[in-house]
Amino acid sequence: MSRTADTSIAPRILRLGSDDKPVAFAAGFVLLILLIGTGYTLYTQGSAPLLQPQYLLQQLQVGSFLGIVAAGLMVVILLGHIDLSVPWTLTAAAMMATAVGGPWAIPAGIGVGLLVGIFNGLGVAYLRVPSMIFTLGMNAVMRGLMVAHTGGFAPQTAATDLMQYLAVARIGGMIPVALLVWLAVSVTVVAILTRTTLGRGIYAIGNRERAAYLSGIDTNRVILIAFALSGAAAGLAGVLLAGYSTKAYQGMGDAYLLPAIAAVVIGGTNILGGRGRYLGTLVGVILIVLLNSVLSIMQMPEAGRQIIYGCVIISMLLVYGRGGRVTG
Amino acid sequence: MSDTVLPPAAAEPQEKTRRWGEGLSLRWLQHAGILGALALFVVLYLFYQLSHPRGFSGQILIQNANEVFALALVSMAQTMPVLMAGLDLSVGAVMTLVGCIASHLVDGSPGEIAAGIAACIAAGAACGFANGCVVVYGRIQPIIATLATSAIYVGLALILRPTPGGKVHEDLSWAVTSDLREFAATFGLFDNGEAAWLQPFAWIPVPLVLLALIILLVWVPFTRSVTGRTVYAIGSSESAAYMSGLPINRAKLAAFTLAGLFAGLGGLFLALQTSSGNADIPQAGAYTLNSIAAVVIGGTSLLGGTGSAIGSMIGAMVLRTISFNFRIFDVAPLLQPLFEGLVLLAAVSLGGLKLLRLKNKLEVFR
Numbered sequence: 206m207s208r209t210a211d212t213s214i215a216p217r218i219l220r221l222g223s224d225d226k227p228v229a230f231a232a233g234f235v236l237l238i239l240l241i242g243t244g245y246t247l248y249t250q251g252s253a254p255l256l257q258p259q260y261l262l263q264q265l266q267v268g269s270f271l272g273i274v275a276a277g278l279m280v281v282i283l284l285g286h287i288d289l290s291v292p293w294t295l296t297a298a299a300m301m302a303t304a305v306g307g308p309w310a311i312p313a314g315i316g317v318g319l320l321v322g323i324f325n326g327l328g329v330a331y332l333r334v335p336s337m338i339f340t341l342g343m344n345a346v347m348r349g350l351m352v353a354h355t356g357g358f359a360p361q362t363a364a365t366d367l368m369q370y371l372a373v374a375r376i377g378g379m380i381p382v383a384l385l386v387w388l389a390v391s392v393t394v395v396a397i398l399t400r401t402t403l404g405r406g407i408y409a410i411g412n413r414e415r416a417a418y419l420s421g422i423d424t425n426r427v428i429l430i431a432f433a434l435s436g437a438a439a440g441l442a443g444v445l446l447a448g449y450s451t452k453a454y455q456g457m458g459d460a461y462l463l464p465a466i467a468a469v470v471i472g473g474t475n476i477l478g479g480r481g482r483y484l485g486t487l488v489g490v491i492l493i494v495l496l497n498s499v500l501s502i503m504q505m506p507e508a509g510r511q512i513i514y515g516c517v518i519i520s521m522l523l524v525y526g527r528g529g530r531v532t533g
Numbered sequence: 534m535s536d537t538v539l540p541p542a543a544a545e546p547q548e549k550t551r552r553w554g555e556g557l558s559l560r561w562l563q564h565a566g567i568l569g570a571l572a573l574f575v576v577l578y579l580f581y582q583l584s585h586p587r588g589f590s591g592q593i594l595i596q597n598a599n600e601v602f603a604l605a606l607v608s609m610a611q612t613m614p615v616l617m618a619g620l621d622l623s624v625g626a627v628m629t630l631v632g633c634i635a636s637h638l639v640d641g642s643p644g645e646i647a648a649g650i651a652a653c654i655a656a657g658a659a660c661g662f663a664n665g666c667v668v669v670y671g672r673i674q675p676i677i678a679t680l681a682t683s684a685i686y687v688g689l690a691l692i693l694r695p696t697p698g699g700k701v702h703e704d705l706s707w708a709v710t711s712d713l714r715e716f717a718a719t720f721g722l723f724d725n726g727e728a729a730w731l732q733p734f735a736w737i738p739v740p741l742v743l744l745a746l747i748i749l750l751v752w753v754p755f756t757r758s759v760t761g762r763t764v765y766a767i768g769s770s771e772s773a774a775y776m777s778g779l780p781i782n783r784a785k786l787a788a789f790t791l792a793g794l795f796a797g798l799g800g801l802f803l804a805l806q807t808s809s810g811n812a813d814i815p816q817a818g819a820y821t822l823n824s825i826a827a828v829v830i831g832g833t834s835l836l837g838g839t840g841s842a843i844g845s846m847i848g849a850m851v852l853r854t855i856s857f858n859f860r861i862f863d864v865a866p867l868l869q870p871l872f873e874g875l876v877l878l879a880a881v882s883l884g885g886l887k888l889l890r891l892k893n894k895l896e897v898f899r
Contacts, residue, residue: 289822328878328882332882332888333888333897334881334882335829335835335836335881337620337825337835338825338826338829338835338877338881339878339881339882341822341825341826341877342826342874342877342878342881343874343878344874345870345873345874345877345878346871346874346875346878347874348870348871348874349868349869349870349871349872349873349874349875350871352867352870352871353867353868353870353871356867357867414898415895415898418894418895418898419895424898459815463680466677466680467677467680467681470677476674476676476677477674506691506695507688507691508688508689508690508691508692508695509688509692510688511684511685511687511688511691512684512685512688512689513688514681514684514688515681515682515683515684515685515688516681516685518677518680518681518684519667519671519673519678519681519682522671522673522677522678522681523671523673526673526674526677527671527672527673528672528673528674529672530672531771531772531775531781532772532775
């Protein structure tokens with residue numbers, strides 16, 4: 206146990222340990238997707254738009270929303286829990302941010318996410334309700350609140366200029382600001398996971414909560430904070446997404462939960478908790494975003510897209526995500 | 534679970550009575566979850582029928598039974614992996630896929646209809662078996678494996694039904710969504726449903742009969758078999774089950790296949806009920822999530838090892854009855870989702886009360 210704990214807690218970027226295999230493999234697959242897509246466009250159009258920095262930056266900009274959601278979700282998955290309340294936390298944050306408007310729009314959005322996360326944490330940590338079902342219930346409650354608030358229609362309020370700037374603007378016409386936000390979130394999560402006792406506590410709880418508790422970790426507090434982080438990340442993603450589309454709308458978060466889980470897992474994080482590196486999640490998000498983009502360039506119908514999506518997740522996990530044999 | 538084998542000398546009458554009594558209370562305890570859900574359902578449903586202007590009429594019962602059936606079967610499907618401490622995110626997708634298959638095949642001559650129904654059931658079971666193979670031989674966590682396969686099944690459903698449509702046999706559709714008298718009348722059985730012996734039962738909706746048949750013919754025999762017991766054992770402790778020489782792989786494959794079969798039957802019914810097929814992705818997701826809620830309300834532990842598909846069926850009925858009540862009480866439609874969520878949260882948070890009884894803090898952690 207101590208050896209695996211070493212490799213999972215301390216980030217050693219240059220050494221190829223057991224946790225690096227998923228990252229390396231997923232990165233290889235990203236290149237493969239780019240190669241296939243480029244081959245396709247060379248064959249059909251005689252050009253290679255996929256390899257232009259402009260295109261890649263555009264993809265990263267779109268991917269930053271998913272990336273921020275996945276960053277928060279990863280913290281919860283490392284605990285061995287899951288946060289199914291992401292879709293409507295995100296939507297609620299977006300709607301509240303546009304409804305409040307003005308300078309308080311962004312704090313309001315993130316605050317909504319934080320609040321939902323704290324509620325989730327209270328239910329999961331202190332009431333010991335399985336996270337799967339409690340966050341599901343919170344999702345339903347948030348959906349209910351938002352439907353009651355908006356009357357079931359898209360709210361008429363618009364995103365503030367600052368929100369639009371964060372989501373759409375590009376520094377020097379090149380670097381999307383959204384990408385920088387994603388980067389800031391990433392640095393924060395990496396710092397928390399690798400440089401703080403909170404991070405160690407998260408990995409420890411994911412491995413065995415009893416042992417963590419007996420080692421003097423206030424496990425309930427750690428779980429609460431982790432869920433709060435996840436909620437806040439979903440809230441931030443909602444604020445950005447509202448800025449990107451200039452308004453909030455019903456169901457805007459629905460497309461983010463399952464891809465985020467897939468990205469985290471493809472990046473090598475164990476769905477049962479305790480193991481995984483943030484770099485993997487980063488590569489996982491890029492993989493999902495590029496896969497989606499290349500499939501739409503190929504004009505793949507929704508049906509084929511879903512099938513390929515499923516096959517990719519299974520085949521990636523067959524390579525490096527397999528559990529051990531039960532041997533007593 | 535195995536009965537204690539007593540030597541003849543120990544089995545004295547007095548001793549025996551006491552043991553029997555203890556066994557009875559243990560049995561009650563084991564089924565506390567189901568009984569609680571059943572009580573909740575009875576209270577809610579009586580409340581609904583009493584407040585309904587046309588309460589206690591056959592039409593209401595038939596309508597309710599039709600609305601419950603698909604969710605009940607999908608929840609029963611979800612029970613199988615949950616008993617093994619897993620989760621199946623593909624039950625809604627399997628339901629959707631089989632519904633789309635049914636909208637192509639279940640029409641024409643009686644022979645064609647029978648073949649079509651058989652094909653639908655086989656397709657559901659095959660989807661479940663594929664899930665089982667990925668979990669058993671691929672050794673991938675069920676929740677992720679089924680997340681991936683659900684995308685595949687939804688994709689296949691979209692290929693079969695790019696737009697909602699299709700058609701199922703109208704008589705069959707009518708027969709399975711009404712009461713027994715209409716069922717018999719449609720197919721010219723029992724003097725067109727007027728046979729004297731049938732009258733006491735004639736009001737029973739066909740979906741409820743089908744549910745009872747599925748439970749009696751599939752679920753009960755399954756739990757009594759070694760394979761079924763192994764499913765429970767895996768949920769309690771997989772390594773202990775392995776060390777006891779139980780057929781773990783066979784049980785997992787059987788459980789997932791059965792889950793696919795149940796979900797497929799739900800899809801078949803949904804196609805018959807709506808007379809069409811629809812590859813509706815949000816609907817598939819909603820059914821999957823509701824099935825998890827139904828399983829929990831029905832007293833099955835998400836940690837595995839305890840629970841029953843019967844409980845999940847009742848859980849599904851509770852969920853549906855809550856929405857029935859909303860209709861009666863003129864809850865503003867806009868507030869309904871909020872109340873549904875709050876009821877679900879309140880129901881699962883009640884479980885937190887058991888923490889107060891724990892003497893050892895360590896028992897809080899599983």
